[in-house]
Amino acid sequence: MFKKVTLEKRIDFVSALMEKGPLFAPVKGEKDFEFQRITDPSVVTLDFYNTSMSPKFVFFPQSEDLIRYRLVKNGAESAPVPIDTPPSVILGVRPCDAKSFEIMDRHFLGAGVIDPYWKERRDKTTVIGYPFDPRTQPDPADFYNALGIRAADTAGSDVLMIRRDGDLLLKSLTEKGSGLLTDLALSDGSADDERAFEEILREGNDLRSRFLEIQDSEIAGKLSRIFEDKDFWEKTAEACIGCGICTFVCPTCYCFDISDETLFNEGMRKRFWDACMFTDFTLEASGHNPRPKIFQRYRQKVCHKYAYHVGKYGCISCVGCGRCTRACPVNIDIFSVIEKALKR
């Protein structure tokens, strides 16, 4: 299904999406762009390169209420917080981020245990992908091409949206996507629009971001071999200050912690993002910490993404979106780390 939204109809289009349910779309902040739940259609912008935080929070919010409880004499009364999400839409997802949803599916849905929170939101959310414009310069931190992702890839998107001058061209890729486009009652795109659309997809196949030949099994094997290479890891992580930004902005970092938060006799069991870069991530009740040093924690992050994830789920858990590099307060660049590891 191929549809078109003209420039003057753009706000109507966003409003129509909002009527379908919660809409998440890029909004300009003070200094950068973020995906936000939209309440005013006019704030949505498509003039962005990529957002600072990844859109993973739509499926995996930073904080999630699991069980509500009340302490009573000799115990507690508890009830799970119902998982009920209305059908939602994420508009303007870059191909590397759309791919990240598929990678996260392997963990949350394919590990033998299905995460009901992830599943509910994934099932009910339609992803409108938005390829990188082949006529704009890629950000120097990006390296999605090195992970086999092209600027106009369709993986992970239900609808693909391309901008042609001021107009938006929309093509459905899945049943969910065509369902949405049908419901919105948009006008059809012309044959000329469709040719332009295909042309942009073709242009997106050219290499644009930084590139390096990375074979999943090769890097995984390499990292296991250099695991004990303390010199390499100490040198690599010597600048690291051990904050958690890289994991928080990452579209494929999924570690969380669970905590009971009680006020007087009522409380909530919550889960929330945690990070392998934090000192207390592996701190044991005995006081022992198997990863007391920053280099050990940094090594864990790199090896999880590029080695353990390959072994467990058959793919690298990184999409080369460049967010960790852009956000790092001390400019550590994971692409350079992988480059150096391969040469080691």
Place this chain on the structure above:
Amino acid sequence: MTAIQQIEENLRREAKGMLERGEVSVVLGYARGLDEKHPQPYAAHKVDEVADLIFNEYCVHNLARYLTRYPPGTKIAVVVKAADSRAVVQLIQEEKVKREDLRLLGIPVTGMKDPKTGETIDRRTTGAVVNPVLYDVLLGEEIHGVQTGSPYDVLTELEAMETQERWGYWKKEFEKCIRCFACRKACPMCYCDPCFMDASRPRWADKSPTADGSLMYHLTRFYHLAGRCVDCGECSRACPVNIPLYLFHKKMAKECEAMFQQAAGMKCEDKPVMVTFGDQDSDEMLK
């Protein structure tokens, strides 16, 4: 002001000499990151690593942050700009590092640029000192005659607000916090191990990122830094959600200076204002 290339050349020469003579076992400086505009802190341990050291206007990081990471007694050479040298002095006052273990490579410089935004860093987001307050070797000529003005001018707008309005402003800013803790990790003065936020018994704030817990975190850090913040601006530059932390800490620094006539990290002989008591001290806060 000495040309930045000359500073870089001087840095390599001094670093090489110090390592060769065995005066230090590590030189803390900067190396190329993703590109020249994104340098990263770098530790040269060997003479042949000195060639990797660079210096340019994007080398903003306060390297004093790394000093407490090395075992006590390690002989360290460290590159310091004005605010960084104040952090070193403050750490010496607090007995976290010893003066005799350090070789300070001072750089007088203005017009540094934020690697994330490209914006020039000036007294709005950092202190107004341009020459290192303490050094062993100066890698460029001292800068004189630059009108820097007060680092606290930027507070005018906040100070003009009504209490409730200001409280509302900060509550809104801290609601943005995602608890990545980059601010405490980038801060040269945040060396508590464990940080109170990581303690579980007692737990000072919710582990999940609630607005109240975030406020608790920032307010506590704010008080922990009273009379200690050297106004380097690293916390604000590290923040991924752009909370203007520098305003917060500048306000406390200003109050402390007014009450105790002492700015943080200016002289090694000073005592941190919060650990001393003098009969001349202001009793303003008791009124």
